Amino acid sequence: MDPSSSGNYDVCVVGGAGHVGAPLAIVLAQKGFRTLIYDLNPQAMERLQNGELPFLEEGGGPLLREVLAAKRLGFATTPEGIASCSYIIITIGTPIDEFQNPMLGLIQKCIDSLSAHLSDGQTIILRSTIFPGVTDWVHQYLRGQDKRVHVAFCPERVVQGYSIRELQTLPQIISGATPEAEESAARLFSALAPKLVRMAPKEAEFAKLFSNAYRYIQFAATNQFYMMVETAGLDYHRVLAGMKADYPRLRDLPGPGFAAGPCLHKDTLQLAAFANHQFAIGYSAIQVNEGLPAFLVARLAARYRLSEMTVGILGMAFKADSDDIRSSLSYKLKKILRNQAKAVLTTDPLVDNDRDLLPLEEVIGRSDLLILAVPHSAYQDLNTQGKPLFNIWNG
Ligand SMILES: NC(=O)c1ccc[n+]([C@@H]2O[C@H](COP(=O)([O-])OP(=O)(O)OC[C@H]3O[C@@H](n4cnc5c(N)ncnc54)[C@H](O)[C@@H]3O)[C@@H](O)[C@H]2O)c1
Structure with a gap:
């Protein structure tokens, strides 16, 4: 199926042109998921669309070109496309501010930008490295807006530059704000990782x-x-x-x-x-x-x-x-x-x-x-x- 013509995707990787997001999107597409990369960086997006990774990633280039040719990878610089996706994986950067505190507002801003396009039953997977408690906070925040989405946290633990290999060889920590969120995230990652390790969200955030x-x-x-x-x-x-x-x-x-x-x-x-x-x-x-x-x-x-x-x-x-x-x-x-x-x-x-x-x-x-x-x-x-x-x- 050509997602670029149908506009329908299984998974959206938010921040999918970044160091964590791009390899993940490529591996998901290789596993058969119609994958949408949503990112705000137009230069990085252009390079990806042209079959070139914006940074070094072992084995990344050939695999990117393979999934592009198979038409399983799409690109968007606005969030509307997430509406068709069962899974939305957030991989945006989570920096520290000038007072050495995490900038939690960036996650909120990102969720706000997605919120209008979310519908009941979708699963949001937080994959950025986050402050303990953020998964439960996102769950409550969206419930407060009457969004019946599942919220999970499945951290990235690969070594930068070798994600393609490690995504498929390392155990994946899975946690969810609800048992349904955890189950849903487990279904997705069981297609990638050899082993799933289940934890509560705060445990996973600390881990x-x-x-x-x-x-x-x-x-x-x-x-x-x-x-x-x-x-x-x-x-x-x-x-x-x-x-x-x-x-x-x-x-x-x-x-x-x-x-x-x-x-x-x-x-x-x-x-x-x-x-x-x-x-x-x-x-x-x-x-x-x-x-x-x-x-x-x-x-x-x-x-x-x-x-x-x-x-x-x-x-x-x-x-x-x-x-x-x-x-x-x-x-x-x-x-x-x-x-x-x-x-x-x-x-x-x-x-x-x-x-x-x-x-x-x-x-x-x-x-x-x-x-x-x-x-x-x-x-x-x-x-x-x-x-x-x-x-x-x-x-
Ligand atoms: N680099 C690593 O190897 C690594 C490993 C494990 C975990 N992490 C964590 O993963 C997260 C991302 O790190 P990274 O190195 O991939 O960062 P990055 O800067 O390479 O990628 C982040 C991407 O998100 C995009 N973005 C930012 N805000 C956005 C928004 N609101 N909507 C859509 N796109 C947005 C940016 O344009 C960028 O392309 C961080 O929390 C980091 O700590 C990184």
């Missing part, structure tokens, strides 16, 4: 936030150890390798490096806001992770005359093999270095939305000192032309 905060705290632990050992004049990578060798209880301890991006820090702050900002371990993790760029610059300043040097930063994305610069600590590093070095040059093989970036060879050629800020695969066999390279990731 998602804890998943990210715990990962962030793990990175902070290793980064704190790194700073301590380096300050003591030792090589942390030797300590790490030694303590992890065949020792099962430290299997999960990551290596040191920049821990940032659009989710981990933000979701740690969502929990802090929930706890009335009494979240000592979360704030300590922020202090450590966000303090790492300044620590590195201080180490370099102790070793080199930075004011006479051009420093090249290799990697500006927030993590390896990603093109996403949201909340990347490479930019914090750049800002700090700008006040101390003669000049700062930046490069990244994957990022395409930063006009300051230069080709790798030029950065290496013009720099006196290089910093590997992101261990992209493309940097594996780096020829630094004899320039000193500071590499936190690998000693």
